[in-house]
Amino acid sequence: xxxxxxxxxxxxxxxxxxxxxxxxxxxxxxxxxxxxxxxxxxxxxxxxxxxxxxxxxxxxxxxxxxxxxxxxxxxxxxxxxxxxxxxxxxxxxxxxxxxxxxxxxxxxxxxxxxxxxxxxxxxxxxxxxxxxxxxxxxxxxxxxxxxxxxxxxxxxxxxxxxxxxxxxxxxxxxxxxxxxxxxxxxxxxxxxxxxxxxxxxxxxxxxxxxxxxxxxxxxxxxxxxxxxxxxxxxxxxxxxxxxxxxxxxxxxxxxxxxxxxxxxxxxxxxxxxxxxxxxxxxxxxxxxxxxxxxxxxxxxxxxxxxxxxxxxxxxxxxxxxxxxxxxxxxxxxxxxxxxxxxxxxxxxxxxxxxxxxxxxxxxxxxxxxxxxxxxxxxxxxxxxxxxxxxxxxxxxxxxxxxxxxxxxxxxxxxxxxxxxxxxxxxxxxx
Numbered sequence: 001x002x003x004x005x006x007x008x009x010x011x012x013x014x015x016x017x018x019x020x021x022x023x024x025x026x027x028x029x030x031x032x033x034x035x036x037x038x039x040x041x042x043x044x045x046x047x048x049x050x051x052x053x054x055x056x057x058x059x060x061x062x063x064x065x066x067x068x069x070x071x072x073x074x075x076x077x078x079x080x081x082x083x084x085x086x087x088x089x090x091x092x093x094x095x096x097x098x099x100x101x102x103x104x105x106x107x108x109x110x111x112x113x114x115x116x117x118x119x120x121x122x123x124x125x126x127x128x129x130x131x132x133x134x135x136x137x138x139x140x141x142x143x144x145x146x147x148x149x150x151x152x153x154x155x156x157x158x159x160x161x162x163x164x165x166x167x168x169x170x171x172x173x174x175x176x177x178x179x180x181x182x183x184x185x186x187x188x189x190x191x192x193x194x195x196x197x198x199x200x201x202x203x204x205x206x207x208x209x210x211x212x213x214x215x216x217x218x219x220x221x222x223x224x225x226x227x228x229x230x231x232x233x234x235x236x237x238x239x240x241x242x243x244x245x246x247x248x249x250x251x252x253x254x255x256x257x258x259x260x261x262x263x264x265x266x267x268x269x270x271x272x273x274x275x276x277x278x279x280x281x282x283x284x285x286x287x288x289x290x291x292x293x294x295x296x297x298x299x300x301x302x303x304x305x306x307x308x309x310x311x312x313x314x315x316x317x318x319x320x321x322x323x324x325x326x327x328x329x330x331x332x333x334x335x336x337x338x339x340x341x342x343x344x345x346x347x348x349x350x351x352x353x354x355x356x357x358x359x360x361x362x363x364x365x366x367x368x369x370x371x372x373x374x375x376x377x378x379x380x381x382x383x384x385x386x387x388x389x390x391x392x393x394x395x396x397x398x399x400x401x402x403x404x405x406x407x408x409x410x411x412x413x414x415x416x417x418x419x420x421x422x423x424x425x426x427x428x429x430x
Contacts, residue, residue, distance in 0.1 A: 001264075001278065001302040010305060014320070017301050018370060020232050020261045024215045032186040032215040039190035044197045050187040055160045057182065062198055064180040072169035080167060084174055087359040088139055094361030095144045098380035104389055111396030114389040119149035122200065123383060124192035124224075125177075126207035126217075127157040129184060133165030134208070140363050140378065141206045141227075142175045148383035153177050154202060156192060158184025184209075186216035193220035206365070206378065227378055231368040232261035232301075235353055236322035236342075238313050238335070241270035243328035247349050248273075249280035251326060254354050256297035257290040263301035267316050274304045314338035321372040324353045341373040394430075397423060 004010050024032075038046040044062070052058050104114025125141045128134055138155070145153055155172060157164060159182040172180060181199060183191065189209075195201035205217060206227040217226045235255040237248055252264040268274055281298070288294055307313035314335065317325060321341035329335050332347050339345055343366030344356055357364045367375035401420050408416035 001266075001281065001298050001304055003274065003278075003304050003306070005306045010316070013303055013305075017234075017263045017265075017320075020263065020301065020369065024211055024218075028211050028215050032212050032219060035186040035212075036190040036193075036216060036219055039187055039196065040194050043191075043195075044199075047183055047187045047191050047196055047199075050185060051158075051183050054185055055158050055183075057159050057162045059162075059182065062181040062183050064182050066178060069169050069173050069178075069180060072164055072166045073173045075166035076170045081170060081174075083359070084135065084139075084167075084171060087136070088143065088174060090359050090361040091139055091143050091363075092147065095147050095363070095380050098144070099147065100381060100384060100386075107396065109396035109399055110393040112389065112391035116387040116389060117384055118387065119151070120145075120203045120383050120385060121150070122152040122154070122202045123150050124202035124205045125153060125155045126184075126188060126192075126205060126209050126213060127155055127168060127172075128207075128209055129158040129160065129164050129168060133168050135165070135167040135171035136358050136364065137207060138168060138171035138175060138177075140365050142177055144363065144378060144380045145206075145383045146175070148380045150383050152179070152200075152202075154179045154181065154192065154199065156181045156183050156188035158182070158188070160184075184213075186212045189213060189216035189220060193224045204383070206382070208365070227365060227382060228367060228371070228375055230365070232263065233258040233324075234263040234265075234322050234368060235324040235326065236265045236267060236317055236320055237326040237328065238317055239266065239268045239270070239273060239326075239328040240310070240330060241273055242330045243268075243270075243273055244349055245273060245276035245280045247352070248277050248328065249284050251352055252277075252281065252298075252302070253284055253288060253294050254352070255324065256294040256302065257288060258293075258297070260293055260296040261301065262297045264298060265303050265305060265320065265322070267305045267307055267313050269307050269309060269313055271306060274306060277304065310335065310338070317342070318373075321367075321370045323366045323368045323372065324356070326351065326353065341370075343367050343372045343375075343377055394427060398427060 004013055035050055100117045102117045104112055106112050123145050127137055142153060155177050191199045192202045192205050202224060204225040208230050214229050218229055233255050239248060255262050256264045266277055285291055305316055318340045323343040325342040326346045327335055328349055336347055344362060346353055356362055363378045365378035401424055405417050405420045
């Protein structure tokens with residue numbers, strides 16, 4: 001890991017980590033575009049073509065039967081199922097508190113204004129099923145939609161060589177989704193976005209995937225809504241001299257092992273702690289089964305940043321706007337008030353990021369690559385839409401008619417003004 005103690009090195013490093021998630025390569029963009037257009041034109045035929053080509057998987061139907069879900073799910077063991085159920089319970093408890101309600105009020109003229117809060121009708125969830133399988137992604141994407149009141153949830157998950165991780169199927173069974181399709185990649189995104197003979201169009205697509213999936217999601221945005229374009233995983237730990245170097249090293253490695261593009265950063269006011277963490281990292285790294293991946297991640301996108309004081313430490317935090325932020329300082333409960341930009345904040349030495357990945361309760365779908373300065377974690381609010389309510393009385397209309405007429409005239413919209421004037425004339429006759 002790099003040791004950064006001056007501004008120029010810091011600026012250079014920020015540029016490097018920001019560059020991890022720049023625009024997709026031209027080949028990926030072109031390939032995803034071809035697939036999307038083919039699926040739009042040819043529907044199931046195109047989906048079948050790409051599924052056979054990429055997943056080496058051919059069936060009479062993309063639809064996964066309930067029996068197949070059960071058969072795969074039954075291959076899991078009791079310890080995993082118990083962990084799954086506890087995670088579901090905690091995730092539901094947290095997200096239940098995000099529910100919004102419709103509301104309205106009346107002003108002095110009896111005018112009623114408000115907002116209707118309604119769930120989306122149909123949502124598509126993409127679940128990775130290739131090199132990596134994440135049952136936790138099923139929970140984090142499906143549960144908030146269910147709590148929001150979404151009636152129809154369709155899951156697309158690839159079945160490479162006709163196989164799928166049983167834990168993913170157990171998660172699908174546990175949350176009660178029955179509309180599941182054995183397709184992945186850009187073709188799955190296109191099928192959900194535009195619909196095929198088999199798959200009904202959705203209103204929104206959520207869930208992580210590879211570069212082709214991410215590129216496809218970006219391209220179909222507008223035809224449907226999407227959650228976000230997620231980049232590589234990242235963690236920033238803000239710590240002072242009171243922090244435990246063993247915990248810090250373990251938490252940095254927990255993100256570095258995701259992939260070579262993950263970023264793990266310690267920002268500290270203590271050079272002594274920085275040195276201890278470096279030693280501990282080398283020791284713990286040798287014990288990891290994904291050592292090579294974590295090592296490359298630390299070499300390319302890892303750093304220890306030395307800050308002059310607490311204020312500078314959190315200035316750096318807020319500029320990076322990390323996906324995950326851990327705070328390990330003697331004044332941690334006070335220092336959290338200095339945080340403006342972060343996807344999720346983990347306070348104190350017992351709040352390790354992996355807890356949030358699986359069972360803490362808050363969503364693990366988080367903004368990355370600095371987008372925490374304007375994006376929020378996935379939540380129930382992502383699966384609702386709001387509609388304004390406007391119900392005027394005659395007295396209320398009279399109170400603002402001249403105002404509206406003047407504003408419309410200033411913008412040159414005669415028809416707008418006339419819509420007000422005809423009502424003013426009608427009122428004058430009463």
